[in-house]
Amino acid sequence: MRSDKTLRSPLPLKIAAGAGLLFMHVPILLIFIYAFTTEDKTYQWPPPGYTLKWLGVTWNRPDVWEALNLSVRVAAISTLVALVLGTLCAAAVSRTRFFGREAISLIVILPIALPGIITGIALRSAFNIAEIPFSFWTIVLGHATFCVVVVYNNALARFRRTSASLIEASMDLGANGFQTFRYVILPNIGTALLAGGMLAFALSFDEVIVTTFTAGQQATLPIWMLEELVRPRQRPVTNVVAMVVFIVTFLPILAAYYLTRGGDQVAGHGK
Amino acid sequence: MAESPAITAPRDGVLGTVSDVLYRRPTLLLLLLLTPPLLWLGIIYLGSLFALLAQSFFSIDEFSGVIQYRLTLKTYGELLAPANLDIIVRTTLMAGSVTVAAAIVAFPIAYYAARYARGKWKALFYLGVMLPLWSSYLVKVYAWKLILAKEGILNWVFENLHLTWLLDAYLSIPVIGGNSLSVSYSGTFLVFLYVWLPFMVLPMQAALERVPVSYLEASADLGASPLQTFSKVLFPLAMPGVIAGSIFTFSLTLGDYIIPQIVGSSRLFIGQAVYSHQGTAGNIPLAAAFAVVPVIIMGFYLWMAKRQGAFDAL
Amino acid sequence: MKTAVHFEKVSRHFGDVKAVDSVDLTIGEGEFFAMLGPSGSGKTTCLRLIAGFDQPTFGDVSIFGESTNGIPPYRRNVNTVFQDYALFPHLSVADNVAYGLMIRKVAKQERRRVADEALEQVQLAGYGARKPSQLSGGQRQRVALARALVNKPRVLLLDEPLGALDLKLREEMQEELKNLQRTLGITFVFVTHDQGEALSMADRVAVFNEGRIMQVGTPQDVYHRPNSEFVANFVGSSNVLPSELVNELTGKSVPASLRPEAVKIVDEGGFEAEIVDISFLGAATRLSLKIDGMRLHALVDGTKAALEFRQKVRVDWDAEDLHLMYDNNG
Numbered sequence: 001m002r003s004d005k006t007l008r009s010p011l012p013l014k015i016a017a018g019a020g021l022l023f024m025h026v027p028i029l030l031i032f033i034y035a036f037t038t039e040d041k042t043y044q045w046p047p048p049g050y051t052l053k054w055l056g057v058t059w060n061r062p063d064v065w066e067a068l069n070l071s072v073r074v075a076a077i078s079t080l081v082a083l084v085l086g087t088l089c090a091a092a093v094s095r096t097r098f099f100g101r102e103a104i105s106l107i108v109i110l111p112i113a114l115p116g117i118i119t120g121i122a123l124r125s126a127f128n129i130a131e132i133p134f135s136f137w138t139i140v141l142g143h144a145t146f147c148v149v150v151v152y153n154n155a156l157a158r159f160r161r162t163s164a165s166l167i168e169a170s171m172d173l174g175a176n177g178f179q180t181f182r183y184v185i186l187p188n189i190g191t192a193l194l195a196g197g198m199l200a201f202a203l204s205f206d207e208v209i210v211t212t213f214t215a216g217q218q219a220t221l222p223i224w225m226l227e228e229l230v231r232p233r234q235r236p237v238t239n240v241v242a243m244v245v246f247i248v249t250f251l252p253i254l255a256a257y258y259l260t261r262g263g264d265q266v267a268g269h270g271k
Numbered sequence: 272m273a274e275s276p277a278i279t280a281p282r283d284g285v286l287g288t289v290s291d292v293l294y295r296r297p298t299l300l301l302l303l304l305l306t307p308p309l310l311w312l313g314i315i316y317l318g319s320l321f322a323l324l325a326q327s328f329f330s331i332d333e334f335s336g337v338i339q340y341r342l343t344l345k346t347y348g349e350l351l352a353p354a355n356l357d358i359i360v361r362t363t364l365m366a367g368s369v370t371v372a373a374a375i376v377a378f379p380i381a382y383y384a385a386r387y388a389r390g391k392w393k394a395l396f397y398l399g400v401m402l403p404l405w406s407s408y409l410v411k412v413y414a415w416k417l418i419l420a421k422e423g424i425l426n427w428v429f430e431n432l433h434l435t436w437l438l439d440a441y442l443s444i445p446v447i448g449g450n451s452l453s454v455s456y457s458g459t460f461l462v463f464l465y466v467w468l469p470f471m472v473l474p475m476q477a478a479l480e481r482v483p484v485s486y487l488e489a490s491a492d493l494g495a496s497p498l499q500t501f502s503k504v505l506f507p508l509a510m511p512g513v514i515a516g517s518i519f520t521f522s523l524t525l526g527d528y529i530i531p532q533i534v535g536s537s538r539l540f541i542g543q544a545v546y547s548h549q550g551t552a553g554n555i556p557l558a559a560a561f562a563v564v565p566v567i568i569m570g571f572y573l574w575m576a577k578r579q580g581a582f583d584a585l
Numbered sequence: 586m587k588t589a590v591h592f593e594k595v596s597r598h599f600g601d602v603k604a605v606d607s608v609d610l611t612i613g614e615g616e617f618f619a620m621l622g623p624s625g626s627g628k629t630t631c632l633r634l635i636a637g638f639d640q641p642t643f644g645d646v647s648i649f650g651e652s653t654n655g656i657p658p659y660r661r662n663v664n665t666v667f668q669d670y671a672l673f674p675h676l677s678v679a680d681n682v683a684y685g686l687m688i689r690k691v692a693k694q695e696r697r698r699v700a701d702e703a704l705e706q707v708q709l710a711g712y713g714a715r716k717p718s719q720l721s722g723g724q725r726q727r728v729a730l731a732r733a734l735v736n737k738p739r740v741l742l743l744d745e746p747l748g749a750l751d752l753k754l755r756e757e758m759q760e761e762l763k764n765l766q767r768t769l770g771i772t773f774v775f776v777t778h779d780q781g782e783a784l785s786m787a788d789r790v791a792v793f794n795e796g797r798i799m800q801v802g803t804p805q806d807v808y809h810r811p812n813s814e815f816v817a818n819f820v821g822s823s824n825v826l827p828s829e830l831v832n833e834l835t836g837k838s839v840p841a842s843l844r845p846e847a848v849k850i851v852d853e854g855g856f857e858a859e860i861v862d863i864s865f866l867g868a869a870t871r872l873s874l875k876i877d878g879m880r881l882h883a884l885v886d887g888t889k890a891a892l893e894f895r896q897k898v899r900v901d902w903d904a905e906d907l908h909l910m911y912d913n914n915g
Contacts, residue, residue, distance in 0.1 A: 009383060009386075009387040013382065017384070020472075021380060023465065024400070024403040024468060027414035027465065028411070028414060030424065031410060031414050031417070034417055043422055045422065045423050081311075085307055088307055089304075107309075107317065108312065113569070113573075114522065114566060116526060117528055117542045119316070121558060122316075122323040125326050125549075141315060145311070145315060168638045168665070168667070170673075171658040172638075172659070172665045173664065173732070173733075173736060174659045174688040174736065175684075176657070177294070184673060188673075205407075206406075206407040206410075207408075208408065208529065209526075225410075229529075230532065238413070242413050277662050277663075277739050278648065278656055280660075291655075291660075294637075294655070294657035
């Protein structure tokens, strides 16, 4: 138990912590302001005026829609694959101790522990060697690989929190393995899987480093943005897209947080 | 009451039978669970890594530009050329300084969240770190392009505070300065720090949560000053968290090629070297060899971290 | 008496660890049977072998004469009350109780009726709609009991069923479990590390140590006639007299056990002893005595003469209280 007298924090600590949080959030707020600026040639601050015009302009841009569409499809399929693979892996690792268990955790974590560029170029050279042409599926292949860990972390945390005796109790009461999965395991890990899926979606939707290596000619929304970042052409549209990308990733993250609140924390160091 | 049998007959059809078999052979169940993920990660991911590694032992013919599929260490030799060594040293130094800075900036946030924040504030702090961690990498980089632009908010702030001279003085410092923040190492450093900071805060907070307040009180009780308590008790106990966080800040900085491309001087980092060698230059072996460098550095780093017990905090 | 559970040379090894080491055991129908032992002695593993959560490495466990070899838990007509109760957190109390019936595809209405009845039986009528998290420890325990009993098991297994309860509640539940077992007539097998619990509740007790059964018998047997130093110490912390001393007293060179309450303070005769520790326990006073460099514990009437630390007294015991442990393998 912590005594009350320890709850008063020193002022410098308070200031440093607050400043740190501000440092993490102010830049993101700017994105929202710039999406409504009337200035379209530079990044002028403060914006000379505000307008909703660019929302409309962006709405009517087929290239943005195309990129958004591709990103959503890639993220959806990758999330699905990651859900299956991550859950299977977590189930195996959590329920038994076996030789090579550590190695499996390592393999799952490796795709995000190693810099993305390595995953990217490794996949690209493998595609080259195997003579696989770039396509929608090569992007998914890459994304699913690094999304597995997110689902895995969330599912594993929940499996560990769920007492093993629940499964035994179900079998004891007459349920076979499949019935136990349906009536006990799934309801208990459901929210963790949903949270893991949401984070995997956000991760995939936003990924750019691996994607540049596995996408060929197609542009996901982050790739579209990266091109704009390197060679700015339509700054106001980019501003709006940046805001949209932020919101599309923000919502699942928030949802994931609420789904796993009060128990295992969302496996934050999973990215 | 008629006595029910002690053992009931098999039931529930095929699923029941499968379930019975899996009960008798738990290893088979384990195998079934593990096969799909291991096939995927083993073939696609490890296979690719192996392909990459193999490529780095090939070399490129200087005249024809064709890859020669003969095992050689020639490509690794090229890595040792001064220009390439420069890149490696530069990237490692950057990754190191970003990591140290991230630890310093993250500490007050993590410590406040772990020790003082309660209830609603605790949730707010957690979300306040989680959201920037997971939110779009590119959008975050883009935000800094807006901030560091010539006509952007940072210059505007300095101008309005009449401190432009201070910024100019800072930029005139060799190495870390430059024409403007957006084309200097300082700019690159700032963006790296910003983007990876949350990865340091969370594990640090997790480690600090596990330090009971009574330890600090005991230290104070035994006559230690706050500074001594920090250096002798708090910091050593937070170390596993710092190391866990640093794995991310260090590794992510080592391999990044987008941030230095968008904000920074034109001097290359490892990621950019990999990117350009495999792309325009078409020198896949050299790109592969370059890509192996962060793996080796990280491997060494992880090995050190493991010895420090950092993984318990993950 | 019919045999309910039978262990035939059963071993369960985990790697190099022999958690259960060649156990032979017969539990009769309708018995209230206790498996007693320190943690890691193999008693819980034996329970899990009956339930089917674990499978023997060697040997066979049979239930009512049928081999359970390869039979999963869901095909054994045996139910378990778990140490942590293992109530399903996502289901209501009523759905928890009705789980086994739901799996057996009993119609919904019938399920409801049986579950309500079972809850009433454990004095939790009206609690059906709650979630397990809204119940106290004692209530959860009753739900776990009801959930197991609605399936009308041939054997009910209880894994440290009272371990998580506080003292008063534990005593209440001991009585209730005994009553329940008597009325239902089902074979109860329960695991405990608490010798008091085992002695007060069980018809017969098996004392486990290091994967083996040291002694099986009635509570009186294992208490008064331990067959080994281990049982003597574990069940009621007996004094164990070394064989040399017993030889002097009886002429038989075997160790012997002597209950602390059998040691009496006498005015003359017996042995001279020094009180080296004295603790007041309420109904009794426990003495630690030194006799010729040997330690002896005594439990004497607390209201009797005032005894003091370092006081010299004379102690003795009746010859029949000295139990010779011929079968000393501990």
